[in-house]
Amino acid sequence: MADKNIPMSGFSSLAIHAGHQTDSAYSHLTPIYATSTFVYDNAEQGMRRFSGEEKGFIYSRWGNPTSAEAENKIAAMETFGLLNEMGEPLQVKGYLQASGMAAISTMLLSNLKAGDKILSHYSLYGGTQDIMNSLLPNLNMEGIIEDLRDLNKTEEALKKNPSIKLIYLETPANPTIQCVDIEEIAKLARKYGKLIACDNTFATPYLQQPFRYGVDFVVHSTTKFLNGHGTSIGGIFMGRDLNFMKGRAYKIYKLIGGNSNPFDAFMLINGMKTLELRMERHCHNAMEVAGFLESHRAVAKVNYNGLASHPDHYTAMKQMRHPGAMLSFELKGGLQSGINFMNRLKMCTRTVSLGTCDTLLSHPASMTHYSVPKEQREKYGITDGLIRMSVGMENIQDILVDLDQALQ
Ligand SMILES: Cc1ncc(COP(=O)(O)O)c(C=O)c1O
Numbered sequence: 419m420a421d422k423n424i425p426m427s428g429f430s431s432l433a434i435h436a437g438h439q440t441d442s443a444y445s446h447l448t449p450i451y452a453t454s455t456f457v458y459d460n461a462e463q464g465m466r467r468f469s470g471e472e473k474g475f476i477y478s479r480w481g482n483p484t485s486a487e488a489e490n491k492i493a494a495m496e497t498f499g500l501l502n503e504m505g506e507p508l509q510v511k512g513y514l515q516a517s518g519m520a521a522i523s524t525m526l527l528s529n530l531k532a533g534d535k536i537l538s539h540y541s542l543y544g545g546t547q548d549i550m551n552s553l554l555p556n557l558n559m560e561g562i563i564e565d566l567r568d569l570n571k572t573e574e575a576l577k578k579n580p581s582i583k584l585i586y587l588e589t590p591a592n593p594t595i596q597c598v599d600i601e602e603i604a605k606l607a608r609k610y611g612k613l614i615a616c617d618n619t620f621a622t623p624y625l626q627q628p629f630r631y632g633v634d635f636v637v638h639s640t641t642k643f644l645n646g647h648g649t650s651i652g653g654i655f656m657g658r659d660l661n662f663m664k665g666r667a668y669k670i671y672k673l674i675g676g677n678s679n680p681f682d683a684f685m686l687i688n689g690m691k692t693l694e695l696r697m698e699r700h701c702h703n704a705m706e707v708a709g710f711l712e713s714h715r716a717v718a719k720v721n722y723n724g725l726a727s728h729p730d731h732y733t734a735m736k737q738m739r740h741p742g743a744m745l746s747f748e749l750k751g752g753l754q755s756g757i758n759f760m761n762r763l764k765m766c767t768r769t770v771s772l773g774t775c776d777t778l779l780s781h782p783a784s785m786t787h788y789s790v791p792k793e794q795r796e797k798y799g800i801t802d803g804l805i806r807m808s809v810g811m812e813n814i815q816d817i818l819v820d821l822d823q824a825l826q
Pocket residue numbers: 517518519520543545588592617619620638639640641651652653771
């Protein structure tokens with residue numbers, strides 16, 4: 419049976435077929451290769467595998483066929499329709515990881531050495547922020563935080579700090595939904611000879627392709643929209659410099675040991691096949707919800723990139739197909755109204771995380787940011803009455819009815 423590595427003109431065709439290799443039993447779906455190791459016919463074959471003379475799997479921390487399908491599918495989606503400098507289809511290499519955090523750590527540790535600095539936007543996922551604050555300083559590396567939406571400030575920071583090795587973007591960012599201009603920052607990265615990485619978790623490759631702008635690395639928490647069903651934790655670290663990815667990055671990936679596992683990879687592969695359909699529905703519902711909340715008397719403010727009132731609306735629309743499915747809104751009554759609202763929800767789900775079929779809501783002040791002093795979290799826009807929402811794929815009228823009764 420032929421493997422389907424033919425050119426495909428549609429994103430869903432690619433999401434469904436890309437990365438699949440026919441196995442010896444001709445399984446329709448790639449099996450869960452629940453094995454730690456792979457065997458050789460003889461010692462010579464083992465030698466050929468270890469020397470790289472013969473392609474093949476050796477040990478599942480180094481690579482596994484189920485994980486490989488997920489890696490190749492995500493790489494195909496992230497490069498869909500993109501060409502390299504020679505006008506050929508762009509190729510990137512990715513390593514599937516145990517979590518988004520493992521992917522970010524492996525990317526950073528493959529690239530940085532003691533004395534290096536990273537430049538990053540101030541709104542980042544809390545865990546990534548903590549890597550900058552708590553992990554990198556111990557290794558004599560430093561994270562410099564700036565408002566990367568201000569290109570003058572970004573350029574100033576690059577001029578002032580020649581030891582910046584890497585610019586790190588997360589756009590849209592968790593939890594503020596702020597966006598930075600990937601194309602403009604990538605231009606600055608090239609001008610000053612810096613590497614640039616982008617966390618594409620909130621957007622997914624269906625909405626946004628950072629490699630289009632010359633970004634060197636893309637990372638994801640696959641736990642979210644890529645998996646789409648909340649069935650596993652995972653991440654991926656991808657890069658466009660194939661020599662680097664197959665050399666230094668592969669070595670660090672193997673040494674850190676943050677590889678994914680075949681069961682989670684299987685769940686991810688099947689979730690990703692419906693990415694386009696899911697994102698279309700998620701984004702449609704998010705726009706409806708944002709409009710509804712904007713005109714609701716109990717709501718003081720709505721943060722959604724799709725609204726013209728959002729400060730990063732232009733940037734989001736420039737680089738994203740749709741503005742995504744994440745939004746936040748501020749209730750008029752502060753902390754208690756946030757708690758009351760959460761308690762009244764009937765259909766929508768009270769939880770953290772994002773990107774599942776159902777609508778998820780969290781109240782950062784009483785949940786994820788409970789232990790962060792009020793003044794500190796308010797600096798980042800996390801007020802007492804802020805609610806974060808991952809808009810799901812239920813029928814829109816049911817989402818709106820639930821929100822409306824909870825807002826009474
Ligand atoms: C934007 C972003 N990046 C990375 C992560 C970390 O992902 P994981 O929980 O899979 O380690 C998260 C988790 O919420 C996230 O929102």
